[in-house]
Amino acid sequence: MVFRSEFVVLMPCSTAPQVRFNVYPCHVVSVGVAEDEQRDVVKEKPRILSGGDSKFVSPRTVALYGVLTALTAAITYMTVIPFPPTRGYFNLGEAMVFFSAFTFGWRAGAICGGVGSAAADLLAGFGMFAPTTLVAKGAEGLVAGTIGRMKGGKPWAYALGIICGGACMITTYFLSEWLLLDFGLGAAIAEIPTNIAQVTIGGAVGTLLSHYVKQSMPSLGR
């Protein structure tokens, strides 16, 4: 019971006795906590709410997508391992695309991969690449998420997902750089090896991450 204008303090029972000396006239509610209480983490699989009076996706989904997108961008930006050719950076952003796709499905993979990587391009000043990146990484996440989670995520499905997703990404970049941005065949080809390395390593790390995180947070589920 809480009364109007009351100052209520919630605290663990072992700290409560000390508070009696506090100067505030307050009402202390001690709450016991089970020793091995599991932390509440994102339990629900992200999904579009159907029905109800809201036409928006659930707040969990908004928060999850927002956070995954930010993560993808931050990791793309922060884990640069210097490497010369065109775009000038080798990074682990790919790992986040595969992680999102394998852990939360194709929709998360496509949105967070595409938007997150494009945002990283914008912020790092490679804005010219942002539209291409949006499509390339979005397709990568979408394909990897669809194929990788087939048959409940068997190792071969992951591998196939990485290969197909990576192929989409590399092809998109190549075509866009060659035909749209008009870098010339030379520069467009020069980037393919970096991208292949990025997909291989990103795919491996992304799969590992998905595995590790699911294990550390059992509540994430499938």
Place this chain on the structure above:
Amino acid sequence: MTGFLDLYSEKDTFLHRLDPRVKLLAVALISVLAFILTELLYLVVLLCFILLLLVLARSSYGKAFFALKFVVRFMILITLLWPLFDRSGAPVLFSIGPLDITEPAVWRGATSAVRVGCFATLWYILMFTTSQRDLVRALVKLGLRFDYGLALAISFRFIPTFGLTIESIKDAQRARALELDKGSILRRSRNYVSILVPTIVYALRTADTLALTLQSRAYGAFSNRTYLREIRMRASDYVAMTVVVLILLLPALAKYIYGVQI
């Protein structure tokens, strides 16, 4: 790389005041223009015009230098790479071993480089003069659903936060004798797992709290929501839009209707 260089800076120029939708349109249309121009001279004129805009954006010297460094490096790279793969055309300027460098290829390389310079600089101007908030607002106004817009806004908000988290986690693992800058790319990437896992777990917990926050602040309670700040087109925005459309339209007409070589 520590921290983020925020490209945007708060200024009061007409480029800053312009409706973000018009700016997005301008980036798109001027890019199309750069795409259809094929004569080096006209592309150089266009690049000069874009550089003039860059000056008018009054970004700090540090940021402008950062941008130009990237653009110039890129242009040089393209100029150099182009003739290596395009060996058509008559007068051979010189040969490096089996490679013939021809004059038309060099010109085409330069043309392509200037074009790419136009693309790149345009985006810099957009990012120099448009806050992330305005960018999201513009996208929502252009038809992005509010909830996805919100997710986008959330993500922009959290990018620097997660950047700092990653830095801090990196330090925490280095304190446990993890060496990140040693070994092959494969080994380094493997080492990054010990940084990425805590980062992701932290982020997912953030998402959890955030979901509750959104709910407790009545997210999605009403389908027809209102906004505190609306972006609205003003007369000057319409003028700018017309100018941008004309900038594309006139050369396009000249090229495709009247067959002028540009």
Place this chain on the structure above:
Amino acid sequence: MIPRPDADSEDRVIFLRDAKFTYESGVEALKGVTLVIDKGEYLAVVGGNGSGKTTLAKHLNGLLRPTGGQVLVMGVQASTRTVAELARVVGYVFQNPDHQLFCRTVHDEVSFGPANIGLDGPEVKRRADRAIAVMNLSDIRDRPPLSLTLGLRRRVSIASVIAMEPQVLVLDEPTTGLDAREADELMAIIRRLNDEGTTIVLITHEMKLVAEHANRVVVMMDGKVVLDSDTRGAFSDLGLLRRSKLLPPPVTQLAHRLSQIGVSKDILTPQELVFELTRGDDQ
């Protein structure tokens, strides 16, 4: 502030000589800190928010390099050693345990550090087992560390650092967010480590812990050490503490208030106050 004359170089594990540090953003976080830490000390570093405690601590294991002055660890210039090398000597426990934990089990987590410093299998296992025993984690050694409560997660993170058997253990606000019992348990374990010879550098905002555990207090303000004395002496100058945005523990404050009736001002624990007061009754 001045290196104590009795600090003989054998026992000196850490020596900062006029260390300065400026962040890239231009914040001058350390403005010339001179500090000697001897073997076996239990040192508390206190100060207001942003006074430079964490910055100072990060110099001890090379995470930050001084932009001026020197940092010597075991008599060796810290700047000539990598963080990984320094980590064997100086263990640093970050404030947020979640910044360290990523393994599948507590045991794997605790083994990570020893494995990184290139020890062989049996030695890694020995050290991990010892650290787990010291931190009372044997029951949960196979649980995933991230699903534990905050108190346990913090203990795992400390275990994962002491498994490298460092001579100096730096703890950045180890009790924030813990309830009284968990904090007491943690502090008892740290006490035991200190008794066994580990030098402890405790960064904290809780003066009660400082009063009960530390044997030396360093007060920081605006990137400078403004007071360096034994714990009793540190709490006698209320004015200085207040300027450093600090408050002594309530018992000491009470003793200061009672000083008119003859209670001495350097009371650190309730027991001492009771003793002091009952002694007063006798007279």
